[in-house]
Amino acid sequence: MAxxxxxxxxxxxxxxxxxxxxxxxxxxxxxxARAKIYAARIRLQHVVDQADGLDAxxxxxxxxxxxxxxxxxxxxxxxxxxxxxxxxxxxxNQYAVLDAVKNPNLKEVLTGSIVFAAGDRSRNLLAVEDHxxxxxxxxxxxxxxxxxVLFRLLPQxxxxxxxxxxxxxxxxxxxGRAITPPATKLTKGNSSARE
Amino acid sequence: MAKKVLLVDDSTTTLMMxxxxxxxxxxxxxxxxKDGVDAITCAVEHSPDLVLMDVVMPRxxxxxxxxxxxxxxxxxRIPIILVTTRGEEDYVATGFQxxxxxxxxxxxxxxxxxxxxxxYLGE
Numbered sequence: 041m042a043x044x045x046x047x048x049x050x051x052x053x054x055x056x057x058x059x060x061x062x063x064x065x066x067x068x069x070x071x072x073a074r075a076k077i078y079a080a081r082i083r084l085q086h087v088v089d090q091a092d093g094l095d096a097x098x099x100x101x102x103x104x105x106x107x108x109x110x111x112x113x114x115x116x117x118x119x120x121x122x123x124x125x126x127x128x129x130x131x132x133n134q135y136a137v138l139d140a141v142k143n144p145n146l147k148e149v150l151t152g153s154i155v156f157a158a159g160d161r162s163r164n165l166l167a168v169e170d171h172x173x174x175x176x177x178x179x180x181x182x183x184x185x186x187x188x189v190l191f192r193l194l195p196q197x198x199x200x201x202x203x204x205x206x207x208x209x210x211x212x213x214x215x216g217r218a219i220t221p222p223a224t225k226l227t228k229g230n231s232s233a234r235e
Numbered sequence: 236m237a238k239k240v241l242l243v244d245d246s247t248t249t250l251m252m253x254x255x256x257x258x259x260x261x262x263x264x265x266x267x268x269k270d271g272v273d274a275i276t277c278a279v280e281h282s283p284d285l286v287l288m289d290v291v292m293p294r295x296x297x298x299x300x301x302x303x304x305x306x307x308x309x310x311x312r313i314p315i316i317l318v319t320t321r322g323e324e325d326y327v328a329t330g331f332q333x334x335x336x337x338x339x340x341x342x343x344x345x346x347x348x349x350x351x352x353x354x355y356l357g358e
């Protein structure tokens with residue numbers, strides 16, 4: 041793992057040098073967004089296994105988006121249910137399963153769309169106690185295999201901005217390695233199908 | 236000669252983003268460390284002009300690493316900025332008690348970060 045991480049850091053430095061060489065004063069306004077999106081993409085592209093994939097999702101949600109309460113659900117299409125697979129910062133017993141039949145937002149997510157709370161903190165996307173800020177489908181080979189639920193954002197974060205929405209799209213298209221076992225690892229082509 | 240900044244975080248994603256922001260906006264030379272213990276070793280080796288350090292890290296957290304640096308003869312005067320998820324008064328007070336000079340909250344905004352570092356290191 042240490043060897044893999046060393047290689048990853050070396051690659052990261054090389055990529056950053058290349059990006060820095062593309063400096064353009066006109067893009068300074070969107071620099072935060074660019075830096076976050078590049079960092080997220082590179083991190084997800086170099087995921088080594090499922091545990092690392094889940095850690096990458098947590099890092100992106102907590103450090104780049106500003107959400108330290110999240111859960112990943114595996115989709116059971118036959119039962120129209122979502123089973124909790126992994127969580128961070130929430131009580132897992134409270135959110136073990138979500139019923140896709142009863143919730144229109146989940147139905148929409150299962151078609152491949154990302155649903156945001158649109159900055160309205162009084163509007164909750166799921167009928168649960170904690171506020172849900174966004175629900176992101178994880179898409180593998182054009183199918184929704186899992187769903188990321190982003191709960192409450194950090195207090196200093198008032199709403200999703202353009203960069204956050206793009207980060208959610210990156211997660212949707214590239215976080216499949218956190219769910220799919222190594223034997224069915226994605227190819228580069230289908231892991232970025234939505235980008 | 237370029238000013239040297241030591242970036243400390245256990246998240247490679249965060250290190251990557253911070254380094255990218257600084258490379259595109261400043262002439263600072265960046266070094267990275269993945270926890271408080273590595274940070275102290277790296278700081279002794281490279282003598283950075285500033286340390287930008289996360290608080291929650293394995294082995295040695297940001298508060299503790301900050302205290303160690305302040306007690307170290309070669310590192311005691313280096314400005315330390317802590318990166319926190321929380322900006323509450325008590326939490327910030329703990330940071331200042333550990334010896335940090337400033338703090339910035341997550342998620343990091345590039346303009347805020349660059350302005351803060353410029354205020355310590357100049358452009």
